[in-house]
Amino acid sequence: MTSSSRVRPHWVAGLAIILTALNMRAAVTGLSPLLPRLMHDLGLSGTQIGVLGMIPTAMFAVSAISSPKLLKVLTIPRALFLAMVLTAGGQILRVAIPTFTGMFAGSLCALFAIGVTNALLPLAVRAFYPSRVPGWSMTYLVVMQIGMAGAPLLAEPLALWGDSSTNGHGWRISLGSWSLMAILAALAWIPLLATPRSKVADQASKRGEKMLPVWKTPVGLGLATMFGFTSFATYAMMLFLPQMYVDGGASPQFAALMLSVWAGLGLALAFIGPWLVGRFEDPFPAIVFFLILFIIGNFGIALAPMRAPWLWVIISALGPCTFPMGLTLVNVRARTMAGATALSAFGQGAGYTIACGGPLFYGILHEHVAGWVWPNVVTAVVLTIVAVGGFFATRNTTVEQQLGLIPPGRA
Numbered sequence: 138m139t140s141s142s143r144v145r146p147h148w149v150a151g152l153a154i155i156l157t158a159l160n161m162r163a164a165v166t167g168l169s170p171l172l173p174r175l176m177h178d179l180g181l182s183g184t185q186i187g188v189l190g191m192i193p194t195a196m197f198a199v200s201a202i203s204s205p206k207l208l209k210v211l212t213i214p215r216a217l218f219l220a221m222v223l224t225a226g227g228q229i230l231r232v233a234i235p236t237f238t239g240m241f242a243g244s245l246c247a248l249f250a251i252g253v254t255n256a257l258l259p260l261a262v263r264a265f266y267p268s269r270v271p272g273w274s275m276t277y278l279v280v281m282q283i284g285m286a287g288a289p290l291l292a293e294p295l296a297l298w299g300d301s302s303t304n305g306h307g308w309r310i311s312l313g314s315w316s317l318m319a320i321l322a323a324l325a326w327i328p329l330l331a332t333p334r335s336k337v338a339d340q341a342s343k344r345g346e347k348m349l350p351v352w353k354t355p356v357g358l359g360l361a362t363m364f365g366f367t368s369f370a371t372y373a374m375m376l377f378l379p380q381m382y383v384d385g386g387a388s389p390q391f392a393a394l395m396l397s398v399w400a401g402l403g404l405a406l407a408f409i410g411p412w413l414v415g416r417f418e419d420p421f422p423a424i425v426f427f428l429i430l431f432i433i434g435n436f437g438i439a440l441a442p443m444r445a446p447w448l449w450v451i452i453s454a455l456g457p458c459t460f461p462m463g464l465t466l467v468n469v470r471a472r473t474m475a476g477a478t479a480l481s482a483f484g485q486g487a488g489y490t491i492a493c494g495g496p497l498f499y500g501i502l503h504e505h506v507a508g509w510v511w512p513n514v515v516t517a518v519v520l521t522i523v524a525v526g527g528f529f530a531t532r533n534t535t536v537e538q539q540l541g542l543i544p545p546g547r548a
Contacts, residue, residue, distance in 0.1 A: 150214075150265040153325035154258065154273065157217060158280040160224055160319050161254055164247050165193050165372075166400055167288035167315055170379045170393035171296060174308040178235070185237050187500020190376035191493040192244045193251075194368060198489035200252025201482065207253065213261050214329035216253065221323035223250035228316040232309040278407055286401035288315065289379070289393045349479040354539040355529040356470045357483055362526025363424075363463040364488025366519045370431065371457045373495035373516065375400070378438065378450075381509050385442030395450045402454035410461030414469060424459050424527035428520045431456020435516055439509035459523055466530050472543060476536045495519075 168189070175181050181189075207216050227247025231240050262273045292311050299310025351357030378399060382392035413423045434453025442449065467484060471477040502512045537543040 147265060149325065149328050150261070151273075153214075153217070153322065153329065154261055154265075154277050155280050156318070156322035156325050157221060157254060157258060157261075158277040159284040160221065160315070160322055161251055161258070161281045162285035162400075163288040163315050163318065164224065164228060164244075164251060165288075166285050166375060166396060167292050167312065169376050169396055170289045170292040170389060171308045171311060172376075172380050173383055173389060174296065175240075178306060178308065179237060179240070181237055181240075183500040183504030184497075185500070186376070187497040189240060189244055190372065190496025190500065192241070193248045194372055194489045194492035194495070196245065196248040197252040197255060198486055198493070200249055201256055201486045201489065204253050204256035208257075208260075212330075212332060213257055213264055214326050214332050216257055217261060218323055218326035218330060220250040220253045220257070221319050221326065223247065224254075225316040225319035225323065228319065229313060232313040235306070235309060279404060282401065282404040282407070284318075285403065286397045289400065290397040293390045293393045348482060349475055349536065349540060349542075351476070351479045351483050351536045351540075352487075354536050356532065356534065356536050356539060357480060359526040359529030359531075360463055360466060360470070360480060360484040361487040361491075363459055363466075363523055363530055364484045365491025366523045366526070367457055367459045367463070368488055368492030369495035369519050370435075370516045370523075371460065371495070372492055373499040373512070374435065374453065376496045377499050377503070377509075377512075381438050382442050382446065384509070385438075387443060387446070391446075395446060398447070399450050399454040402451065403457065406455070406458040407461050410458045411465040413458075414462050414465040418533070419531055420462060420466075421528055421531040424462060424531065425524055427456050427458040427462075428524055428527075431520055432513075432517045435513045436510075439513045456520070459527065462527075463530065470530065470535050472535045472537050480536060 172186060176186065204216075211219070224247045227243045227245070227250065229243070230246060231243030233239065234243070258277060259274065262277065263270055266273045295311035295314055296307035299307030301307075302310070352361070375396070379389070379392035379396050382395050383389060387395070414420050417423065430452050434449050434451070434456060437445065437449035438453060463484065467480045468477050471480050498515055499512045502515065503509065506512075535543065
């Protein structure tokens with residue numbers, strides 16, 4: 138009895154973590170291939186689509202700030218259980234009220250909950266698998282990427298299947314179906330709701346109480362710029378890439394396939410980015426290289442999507458490698474846990490706030506200017522700003538040194 142009680146939480150926690158990770162991006166990428174249907178059925182404008190597209194990054198920023206406070210009153214399993222319940226409820230709301238208001242309210246609910254999951258799932262790994270953090274972290278990141286790539290691939294087939302029973306409104310079946318996955322994840326956390334409060338949760342709930350002022354340092358500002366403007370371009374492309382292919386003559390299913398490929402390559406970037414930062418003393422040239430690829434690929438999709446569709450999408454998908462490079466630089470540019478925590482919180486919090494503008498600007502420009510060239514001109518300018526941030530983030534120093542807490546050159 139005692140032996141099984143020790144083993145059970147571990148395999149139950151593993152299952153819960155995996156099912157939760159599947160939900161972490163499906164609500165975002167599962168929407169993009171359905172935009173032509175939404176614009177036709179609900180009469181949504183480009184600006185309204187842009188507003189819906191900025192919700193993920195806005196909610197991720199809000200939840201990054203509120204998650205430590207949430208852990209003051211809830212254990213990690215209870216917080217993740219509630220997050221999955223809200224994720225399911227938000228996705229049901231999006232299709233239960235088929236209007237812009239319903240889509241907006243449902244997206245706020247679901248994506249705030251997913252943002253909480255972003256912050257808490259790494260803590261769940263540390264709480265349940267303290268001796269196997271790297272392996273389990275890689276596991277849930279791979280599963281998250283599978284959900285991110287699989288959702289757009291299934292979006293149009295599910296919508297076509299649902300057309301027969303909903304008078305041509307199959308997009309409601311397609312979007313609503315992802316709530317089932319969130320419900321399964323919520324159910325998986327139920328056996329763990331009685332788990333005692335962990336030291337990990339106690340430490341996380343104190344985050345931000347005495348945060349180092351990294352916003353006063355070139356490294357901190359550089360990383361926030363990298364995170365923010367990389368995400369600005371990434372979330373805009375994630376939202377509008379299928380529409381760009383459809384406008385270029387592709388079928389909705391092929392456009393969804395292109396988004397799936399674009400998202401799926403992010404799995405390779407999760408390995409490449411950290412390796413480059415560890416391999417080269419100055420990874421700044423690699424940052425510039427990936428930004429150039431991002432710009433070339435985006436313009437290829439905008440100007441001639443069907444002339445070399447696979448080439449453009451692969452080149453564009455390599456561009457966001459600057460994001461995992463930034464995540465790795467958080468640890469490289471800090472010598473203490475306090476420094477790394479402050480860099481991560483400030484960099485990602487400010488970064489997601491900046492990123493809100495990407496989908497919105499894309500939507501407004503596409504609505505008022507024909508074609509996709511001008512939105513990608515804006516992206517090119519934004520990615521130039523990433524290069525500036527990357528330069529300061531890759532200097533051979535640390536935030537502690539720049540704040541005067543550790544003398545230069547001291548280990």
